Amino acid sequence: xxGFDKVVGSYEEAMAGLEDGMTIVxxxxxxxxxxxxxxxxxxxRGNRDLTVASNNAGxxxxxxxxxLEDRQIKKMIASYVGExxxxxxxxxxGELEVELTPQGTLAEKMRAGGAGIPxxxxxxxYGTPVGEGKEVREFNGRHYILEEAIQGDFSIAxxxxxxxxxxxxxxxxxxxxxxxxxxxxxxxxxxxxxxxxIGELDPDEIHLPGIYVNRLIQGTFEKNIEKRTVRSA
Amino acid sequence: MALTREQLAQRVAQEFQDGxxxxxxxxxxxxxxxxxxxxxxxxxxxxxxxLGMGPFPLEEEVDADLINAGKQTVTMVKGASIFSSAESFxxxxxxxxxxxxxxAFEVDCQGNIASYMIPGKLIKGMGGxxxxxxxxxxxxxxxTHASKHGESKLLAECTLPLTGKGCIKRVLTDLALLDIEDxxxxxxERAPGVSVEEIASLTAGELVIPDNVPEMNV
Numbered sequence: 241x242x243g244f245d246k247v248v249g250s251y252e253e254a255m256a257g258l259e260d261g262m263t264i265v266x267x268x269x270x271x272x273x274x275x276x277x278x279x280x281x282x283x284x285r286g287n288r289d290l291t292v293a294s295n296n297a298g299x300x301x302x303x304x305x306x307x308l309e310d311r312q313i314k315k316m317i318a319s320y321v322g323e324x325x326x327x328x329x330x331x332x333x334g335e336l337e338v339e340l341t342p343q344g345t346l347a348e349k350m351r352a353g354g355a356g357i358p359x360x361x362x363x364x365x366y367g368t369p370v371g372e373g374k375e376v377r378e379f380n381g382r383h384y385i386l387e388e389a390i391q392g393d394f395s396i397a398x399x400x401x402x403x404x405x406x407x408x409x410x411x412x413x414x415x416x417x418x419x420x421x422x423x424x425x426x427x428x429x430x431x432x433x434x435x436x437x438i439g440e441l442d443p444d445e446i447h448l449p450g451i452y453v454n455r456l457i458q459g460t461f462e463k464n465i466e467k468r469t470v471r472s473a
Numbered sequence: 474m475a476l477t478r479e480q481l482a483q484r485v486a487q488e489f490q491d492g493x494x495x496x497x498x499x500x501x502x503x504x505x506x507x508x509x510x511x512x513x514x515x516x517x518x519x520x521x522x523x524l525g526m527g528p529f530p531l532e533e534e535v536d537a538d539l540i541n542a543g544k545q546t547v548t549m550v551k552g553a554s555i556f557s558s559a560e561s562f563x564x565x566x567x568x569x570x571x572x573x574x575x576x577a578f579e580v581d582c583q584g585n586i587a588s589y590m591i592p593g594k595l596i597k598g599m600g601g602x603x604x605x606x607x608x609x610x611x612x613x614x615x616x617t618h619a620s621k622h623g624e625s626k627l628l629a630e631c632t633l634p635l636t637g638k639g640c641i642k643r644v645l646t647d648l649a650l651l652d653i654e655d656x657x658x659x660x661x662e663r664a665p666g667v668s669v670e671e672i673a674s675l676t677a678g679e680l681v682i683p684d685n686v687p688e689m690n691v
Contacts, residue, residue, distance in 0.1 A: 269521045269558070270544040272537065295558070322597035323544070331596065340589075340596075343520065344562025344604030351559040363607040364566065367585075367638025370603060400538075412549075413522050414538040417558045463537035469545035471529040 246406040246456040247435060251281040254429050254457045258394055260287050261314075265350055265392035266294035266304065267421035270323075270466045273414030274303045275431050277459040278396040283307055293317040293350065293390050293424075295343060295417055297327045302464050311335065317390065319343040323466065342370060345387050347420055352389035354423025354452065359388045395425025398461075399448070402432045403439070406453030407446045419448045429455045475647040476664045480691040481615055483508045484645055485574055487690070488613060489515050496520065496565065496605060498575030499543040501615045505574060516552070518570055520601040522561045525553025542601065562601070566608040573609040575602055577616045577641075579631045582678035584641045584653045586614060587633035599636055606637035618646035618675050625677035627651070627658060648672050650689065657681050662689045 248254050255278060258264075264282075268274030279298075282290075283306050290313050297316050298305035307313050308326050315337040321327050330336035341349070342364045352360055361384035365371045375386040397418040400411035408430065410418060422428045435458045476484065481501050486508035489495065496518040497503050506528075509515050517526040519541045526541055527548035534548060541547045564570060577588040586606055589599035606612060619625050627644065644651045649672045650662040657679045663672060665688045673680055 270540065272521070272540045272544070318598065320598035320600040328596065340598050342599050342603035343558065343601040344566055344608075347558035347562050362566065364604045366607070368603065368635040370599075410555075412536065412538040412555055413519070413540055415555060415557050416522050419557045420559050465535070465537050465546060466540070466544040467546070468535060469529045469547075470532050470535060473531055 244405045244450070246450065246453050247404050248455045248457050251277055251457060254278060254431070254455050255281045255285060257427065258282065258285060258287050261289045262287070262393040263291040263293070263391075265353070265390060265395040265421045265424045266292055267395075267397035267416065267418030268303065269295050269413065269416035271299065271303050271464050273398050273410070273416050273418055274298065275396040275398040276303060276461055277431055278429055279304060279306060282312070283310065286310070286312070288312050289314040291315040291317070293346070293392065295319050295346060297321060297324055299323050299466060300326050308336070315339065317341055317346065319346050340370070347417060349387060349390040350417065350420035350424040353391040354420060357389055359386050361386055390424055392425040393427065395421045395428045397422045397428070397430045399430055399432045401434045401436065401441070402430065402456055403436050403441050403450070404456070405438055406430065406450030406456050407441055408432070408448040408450070408453065409441065409445060410447050415447065422448060423452045427454050428452055431457050431459045433461065434458065474664065474666045476689070476691065478504060481645060481647060483691045484650065484689055485613060485615060486510070488572060489513060490571070493571040494518055494524065494569065495572045495574070496570050496609075498602070500576050502574035502576065503543070518561075518564070519547070520561050520565065520605070522556050522558055523549065523553065524556070525550045527553070562604050565601070565604050568608060568610060570609055571611060573605045573612045574615060575605060575612070577614045577636070579626050579628055579633055580614055580616070580641050580644055581628040581631045582653055582656050582658050583630070584639045585631045586636045586641050587631040588636045590634055592634065602636050606640045612641055612643065614641055614644045616644065616646055618648040618672070623675065625675050627676045627678050629678045648675065659683070660686050662687055664689055665691065
């Protein structure tokens with residue numbers, strides 16, 4: 241049974257083997273559902289020249305934003321780069337290479353990467369800068385561009401609850417890119433709020449099976465909110 | 474008078490139908506949620522993985538795990554569902570969303586839209602906009618008709634990098650509601666008190682003016 245126990249003892253162990261120049265696929269949308277402690281561990285390790293695929297790059301001082309501070313990221317594959325002054329500055333100066341990728345295409349690239357599909361056709365981006373240099377094919381009178389899958393040396397993600405086998409449940413919109421990001425990495429590292437014993441999760445309620453997860457760790461989370469917006473009673 | 478943000482939102486909401494799944498972009502489109510007619514049920518899709526988005530939370534309801542595509546804290550209505558980003562864009566790309574409303578910097582009479590970057594000035598990224606315009610059949614673009622300096626944003630050909638090609642059929646500006654057909658803008662409605670002449674003078678792309686152009690009901 242211990243062969244299926246994915247739980248590691250420390251964040252150091254969780255990110256062991258990450259080397260300079262590797263590609264990381266990360267879950268999260270804005271600051272929601274980001275693997276914040278795994279990102280902090282990457283900062284502590286000091287790996288450089290990383291390529292990171294993630295919808296956003298955090299904000300100044302939060303999430304992936306902290307890896308920009310020490311210029312650890314060489315290239316970002318992201319759909320949205322607003323709300324991050326350091327990101328914009330590094331991108332404008334050419335220090336940081338950015339591959340702007342439509343959000344749905346990014347999600348599908350991760351999904352395909354984890355599902356053994358090397359590329360797919362999508363209408364998204366046809367006739368725009370995103371489609372430049374990409375193969376175009378017509379199906380039923382409509383134009384589609386060929387987009388290639390993303391695979392990572394590592395994936396880093398956050399889930400809500402797991403059993404020791406790495407079966408995962410996510411919570412509300414913190415799910416976002418996390419399930420696909422996990423499947424797209426050779427070594428998938430997931431941090432969660434709670435780890436329960438095997439058998440405690442209802443198999444019908446598992447959002448992502450543990451087969452995709454290599455390392456699992458329980459952490460505590462700041463869960464910063466980017467835009468706290470409330471209504472009055 | 475040019476429409477206010479609230480009037481734009483009101484006019485957008487007149488396009489809603491009972492039972493519609495609707496994706497509202499950031500800004501004015503989001504405001505349209507405040508004008509869903511009584512007795513009509515509309516489910517709002519938020520592309521970060523929520524169908525059935527509710528109003529902003531009360532202070533004590535705020536949950537960091539529940540946000541909209543604009544990263545604002547939100548709530549869920551009864552009947553809401555949660556899914557991954559891949560699933561979210563499967564429903565968008567697959568044409569399952571009944572109506573998409575989003576903003577733009579420019580549109581042209583070929584149905585092209587530019588909304589995600591101004592070279593050398595502003596790069597925010599396209600987020601989900603490219604997928605939304607490519608996937609939806611029924612799209613309304615909300616925007617100002619012209620810049621503060623009186624330069625038309627309804628062009629013969631977009632000047633900025635495109636978000637989508639040949640995908641826009643309806644534009645709501647602060648001055649007018651227009652359809653795009655066969656490479657022309659067709660003036661359908663005008664903002665209360667705004668003349669056809671004013672709209673024509675601020676529309677750079679080819680404009681067809683029908684005999685009767687009613688005022689909007691806002």
